[in-house]
Ligand SMILES: Nc1ncnc2c1ncn2[C@@H]1O[C@H](COP(=O)(O)OP(=O)(O)OP(=O)(O)O)[C@@H](O)[C@H]1O
């Protein structure tokens with residue numbers, strides 16, 4: 001059985017007289033442990049799709065099931081729990097809580113999950129080192145560059161090894177060396193722990209890491225190719 | 228899932244100090260409000276306390292024993308015998324500080340020029356002083372020396388009205404139990420002053436033994452006045468005396484002076500109203516502060532929701548933040564209130580405005596009274612109403628939809 005099944009997803013935005021199609025009858029099946037990149041021009045619906053799968057946004061129609069459970073039918077609290085325990089998010093823009101340091105941001109989700117302090121510290125220090133932020137653990141987001149902030153967000157998304165990682169432009173602010181390192185790290189998690197990755201990106205070099213590439217345009221899936 | 232208390236509390240604390248200036252201003256506002264609640268209450272309590280205590284000195288005592296009909300007709304026919312064994316047991320017990328039996332009858336006093344109706348008090352000066360008569364109120368001459376003293380002590384105003392003075396003789400006239408006129412000449416040995424002009428004009432002190440002989444009543448008296456430890460709770464003493472003095476009327480000052488006791492009760496309600504009114508003024512600032520804090524943080528709240536915080540966790544965070552603000556403000560306000568009240572324990576001179584207050588029975592010194600239940604009430608009002616008023620902003624914050632909040636600029 002597939003990990004994620006999207007059936008006929010529609011999300012329209014009314015903008016004056018025009019209707020903008022965020023998602024236009026999108027159907028997808030995503031196997032557990034896949035490593036997928038979603039690409040397409042700006043405004044093609046990548047973020048809208050990731051948000052829908054993560055239960056952040058409501059749909060106009062369609063169904064989403066994760067491991068057989070209908071996500072689109074869950075209440076706010078259940079959706080929150082699902083995100084907390086099973087999904088790691090990297091958002092396109094605003095990612096970090098400004099009053100928490102890099103390490104506290106990484107630990108935040110674990111802390112809410114109830115992971116003990118010593119264990120949290122161990123995990124967060126390790127992951128921050130892996131994404132190349134050693135020595136910056138105590139800095140607040142405002143004291144980090146865009147790329148560094150992005151890496152903190154990535155660290156937070158993967159630190160507790162969720163089943164599914166939804167990453168929206170995780171490499172947007174990274175130089176190619178950092179990008180390659182990060183992708184290698186994703187790949188390693190994917191292979192070692194069967195973490196499913198869904199990555200929205202414009203970057204051809206990121207696309208190269210994927211098993212499966214999905215292209216979107218005007219809210220529709222135009223191409224879907226396996227590597 | 229359990230509430231992430233530690234994570235949310237840390238966030239709340241950090242967020243509180245994010246806009247340092249706004250938080251400090253709000254803290255000062257809360258502290259000032261709490262100070263006003265406690266300080267003004269202490270002043271009001273002091274004022275009422277003063278009136279009550281003056282009233283008790285005038286009565287005197289916390290509890291009084293009379294013959295059943297005495298209060299309707301305070302003549303010597305309605306007298307009671309000297310206390311018996313059962314009553315003495317209560318009167319000599321530890322719950323009594325002082326007691327005295329007195330005669331109190333209507334009488335007429337005459338000087339060579341004038342005469343006036345008065346209340347003649349046959350007293351034992353020692354007992355009277357123990358019940359609260361202030362020897363400093365004697366402005367000329369001296370107080371009676373003992374119950375057999377043949378002199379009288381009259382008020383300043385009465386002396387004026389009778390056109391008489393210290394050392395002069397006056398005649399006091401009343402009726403004995405057989406309705407026969409009983410009179411006696413007395414020398415004025417002392418003149419007293421009182422806060423209430425009416426007392427100066429109508430009260431005349433004479434020796435109890437002398438008055439008993441004049442009225443031909445043997446050892447009978449009009450009343451037994453008893454002073455307990457705390458005027459706020461005279462009920463137990465009254466009940467014990469009531470058991471011991473069957474057939475007589477035993478009443479506490481609460482019943483003897485309904486005006487004062489009502490005033491004391493009304494005060495409790497008034498204090499609560501006062502505190503709530505101050506809080507209402509504060510609440511606008513509080514809600515405004517929280518709303519601003521939340522509005523500045525919409526994206527962050529969206530992010531937290533997206534990361535898996537339930538709406539209830541957001542409500543909790545905002546409430547904790549508000550609670551921290553309130554608690555700090557309370558701490559500051561309590562310290563401020565206590566440290567401004569304690570140095571004023573020795574009294575505030577309000578003689579400038581005392582003229583008007585004498586009418587209500589207050590003296591020209593105001594002693595603030597700090598009561599812990601009042602402090603507790605102020606704190607409870609701020610915490611309880613503070614949380615209630617924070618609920619709306621907190622709930623609003625929790626209702627942001629994650630995507631929309633995240634997209635907000
Ligand atoms: N809240 C909204 N109201 C109106 N239109 C919206 C809203 N959110 C998204 N859209 C529109 O939906 C379409 C899809 O947006 P989406 O953010 O999914 O694109 P994207 O593929 O992620 O683009 P990018 O590569 O720039 O991130 C766009 O045309 C966008 O303008």
Ligand SMILES: [Mg+2]
Pocket residue numbers: 046047048092168
């Ligand atoms: Mg996007």
